[in-house]
Amino acid sequence: MVRRLELAQALVSAPRLLILDEPTIGLDPIARTGVWEHIDAVRAATGMTVLVTTHYMDEADQYCDRVALMHRGRVRALGTPAELREGLGARRRAAGTAMDTPPTLEDVFRDVAGSGLDDEAGDFRDVRSTRRTARRVG
Secondary structure (H helix, E strand, O other), X not given: OHHHHHHHHHHOOOOOEEEXXXXXXXXXHHHHHHHHHHHHHHXXXXXXXXXXXXXXXXXXXXXXOOEEEEEOOEEEEEEOHHXXXXXXXXXXXXXXXXXXXXXXXXHHHHHHHOOOOOHHHOOHHHHHHHHHHHHHHO
């Protein structure tokens, strides 16, 4: 209900651009579908541009016209979901590592982001340093 109220509040002024930060986080599958159906209906009725951040690659694949995959604050891949999936499939075929099933958008994200467990990730000291800096700035 809170998510629906937040979405309704955002739509009251009929903006030309609606920015939604993880609008379906913490929702069950039925509520998630309901939110997306409402977003799609508003887009169709008004022509509004909707910019969404999400960690749910299945949602991005199904509901977004264009996707920018980010890793460590940088855009690593940009295109339609189909373009991104096909690009990974082509890279895999060229490398001789094609799989039996077509790649998903989650596969694309894993490809551009890596495992996330490399040495560049930092350690506990980096986290403490970042927190100290945030306290001084905030």
